[in-house]
Amino acid sequence: MKSKSIGILTKPKFPEVKTTLQAVVSWLRARNIDVILDTTSAALLEEKGGLQKTQLAQKADVLLILGGDGTMLNAARLAGERGIPILGVNMGGLGFLTEVRLEHLYPSLERVFANDFVLDERLMLKTHVHRHGETVAQGIVLNDVVVSKGTLARMIELRISIHGQFVTNLRGDGLIISTPTGSTAYSLSAGGPILEPAVHSLILTPICPHTLTHRPLIVPDNVEIDVTLTSKDEGAMATLDGQVGIALTQGDTVALSVSELRTRLIRFPESTYYDVLREKLKWGDG
Amino acid sequence: MKSKSIGILTKPKFPEVKTTLQAVVSWLRARNIDVILDTTSAALLEEKGGLQKTQLAQKADVLLILGGDGTMLNAARLAGERGIPILGVNMGGLGFLTEVRLEHLYPSLERVFANDFVLDERLMLKTHVHRHGETVAQGIVLNDVVVSKGTLARMIELRISIHGQFVTNLRGDGLIISTPTGSTAYSLSAGGPILEPAVHSLILTPICPHTLTHRPLIVPDNVEIDVTLTSKDEGAMATLDGQVGIALTQGDTVALSVSELRTRLIRFPESTYYDVLREKLKWGDG
Amino acid sequence: MKSKSIGILTKPKFPEVKTTLQAVVSWLRARNIDVILDTTSAALLEEKGGLQKTQLAQKADVLLILGGDGTMLNAARLAGERGIPILGVNMGGLGFLTEVRLEHLYPSLERVFANDFVLDERLMLKTHVHRHGETVAQGIVLNDVVVSKGTLARMIELRISIHGQFVTNLRGDGLIISTPTGSTAYSLSAGGPILEPAVHSLILTPICPHTLTHRPLIVPDNVEIDVTLTSKDEGAMATLDGQVGIALTQGDTVALSVSELRTRLIRFPESTYYDVLREKLKWGDG
């Protein structure tokens, strides 16, 4: 990769982020790489300037993430429109999205500049919230959109349609609409299956459904899904990638479909998806 | 039963409640039974007076409920202190707590006056919320206490101890502490087992736990359970029987143990617990 | 459809099969349709002749099934090679595969001859059992291949690889490898998700795994899956569509991939996949 510029996003709450950031910026500048920092990272380095996160993704050719899977989800939404590659360095262990461990940071960067990597394309989910015929909110996610009851409500009731065909009414704590990438996140905790990222489909995982025969449902990636809040609102929310919340009103419809955008993760092919699964889920132990 | 007085609680949202109430009050008064109404029921009948619900349970010898399982939970908390028997008439079908169907109302009442019934004693759970060494809230439930994350929070972290012994840290959507009676309510939706009411124990059912090896845990009825909120509060709540919410602050401990009070449900022995299970869960179909 | 010939397969254990068969054969012959019977159906009608089931599928242009989902699985394996369309009439209610109810038999046949139907193509799974470098058994299924322990064995141990990459070792009762069509059969009982048939993928559902973090895994339809029996045999079996059993020996590998064959089900588009799901799983009740 003839990388003209690397944008760096950090999550300062992790230990070692500041010292790692100082070192990697020096390392990159010594190689004449143009380093673009967001305001948080610039402040950490006590440098002036720093761009807004949204601008960072407009200018950089690659994003380097020092953080966790949450930071990656944020980066994916920023990078989505231009589709620039993302290299995730996990500051706390091994993540599903940030496969590079801190101790492999510099060898990994050298491989990036030597073009010795693969791009792992992940589908993203776009969502619009419709109210009285108008779109009141929208967004794109890499993991999931969650429609859930308010904390004090006893349940939420949702009507699910696919391609305009009625599927079911669901009563319970809520519904997760997940990409294959999101299958190892919240959907898994709610009892969903694991989808290899190459399976082109979406997952609808009910959260604590009252009807015990409701099960996770896997649908093709060309469907249009409508989820309508049919119960009173009482604090109901749509949450995008666990980071952005949209308050819902009775009658609102959350419309979901696969986006034309893709997240492009930089991967080193010697570690497979299954290696990560085994390690994270402790398969083989016990 | 030489019933001196029957207190009546109604849930007006169900159809037929008003006409049923008019008829049953006439029926009872024609038999010289003292009828005590709460303010809601009195208003429905356009009668003056009517007692506060809490007073109703102080004066009546039996409670007659025209409503659903939610009305029964409310009645159980009211009746708990004096332990007066409760007869539940379900206005919407068949409930786990309200076994009498509307069409069996008068035969059932006649059996009550003929002493032709059994009292089904159900254990109740008492809970105190401790903050900085003080008790800031307390209550008694028939079904469950739920400690759950706020709608926008990504998760809640709880430390669970039993008899002062550390059990586990739990990260996820929350934790249900349920009586056997509550095992067919929210706990079941969250993946919990069904406990026959005669099993003297409590159930701890995790809600969407991040660690996939967490499972529902059944403990004896003599334990003291402490559940401490170790993550930030961000909207965390303790909810009693799905009806009363208590906002929790980081460091709060929800202390739970079996109450000395019992709920006494009037039952007619020809229908068993398993009959209700089969009908409600549609066992045998499919 | 200019149908030259209809082959009929029946499952005599269902009630009304004999009278239905008599009537439909008369109905078809009165319309100058060539009716081909298998030996079982011929015997039911007390007619001479009748073909072996395998020959039936070689000669007929359409298969008409009077039976249940099990009869359909059998028909799918027979029809697979030539890919002839199958019309399933359920003699016992509503099936996932046999959507036509008995009372709709003649209107449905008329629609078939009027070309008023759609063909619903379902992927099939082919499997080979390798032992010491040789193929000792093979087959094609519409629903699933199950690798399971013998009744007396405490568990089975399986090594799973995909595209030659090690995925995991699995200890438990066994493993179901299912098509999307099979997702509503055994895999569902073992905790698997529901896959819309249009999702091009396979499901690996563990049966009672010892490691609690094992979950159903969905993989793309272009993979080669190898499942090797690494524990002692003690009665271990591979079972094809619940109908054909192959005894396995320690070291045997069950190799699985999507077949180039398809099952073609005759469908009438006014009833959707979700309608069948709702009815079979009783969604919306309770």
Next chain:
Amino acid sequence: MKSKSIGILTKPKFPEVKTTLQAVVSWLRARNIDVILDTTSAALLEEKGGLQKTQLAQKADVLLILGGDGTMLNAARLAGERGIPILGVNMGGLGFLTEVRLEHLYPSLERVFANDFVLDERLMLKTHVHRHGETVAQGIVLNDVVVSKGTLARMIELRISIHGQFVTNLRGDGLIISTPTGSTAYSLSAGGPILEPAVHSLILTPICPHTLTHRPLIVPDNVEIDVTLTSKDEGAMATLDGQVGIALTQGDTVALSVSELRTRLIRFPESTYYDVLREKLKWGDG
């Protein structure tokens, strides 16, 4: 404990059993403890004699087990009648039943002789198989009785009654009837909850039930459970503690109730049940 004699049972398949046995026998004899070996252990030491396992439990005052949880289940059945205490030393890690690790063997033995331990009483389940009014088999278990289909059968159908009251018909792979002790064994793999051993109850856990609303059911310890095989036999079995198999015939009833016998496990109170759970289930990781 003024221990007059220690019986030793070993599972030779574990590594280090032979050297451990040699050392511990010398250690005990040096303290003038009467050591009783079973034939397997005697052979390992190349000593003459050795008792049948059943006789061992008749003569010894304490049982010392060098093996795994399977060896403990065997010992529990042997020791049951006389109720003698059992000390389990796990030769392969940490077990649910064998809490002593190999490196703590001698300190643990010293504590036994110093009476510095507690006896953890575990309830056992007795079972009789009735056929045409006769008892054709019987046994006692510490963990579970499993009624399961033959490997080639598609399913088994069972009628479950409790105290003579019909509970449900179950179709699926089978049914586990488990003690609280067995709740962390096979029942857990089949989706059952964890029961603290002090909860006096039994668990009925369905294995891959066809009806999706079947859930594990917890019943009091005073019940009589009848499980009748109503489908064809086709290889159906009742299995006691995963070790003893009884072939079942259509119409057979497996009758189960809590035995008056108890298994008495030697425990050192500084490690709690929850410590073992956390370690075995890896709670707190991930």
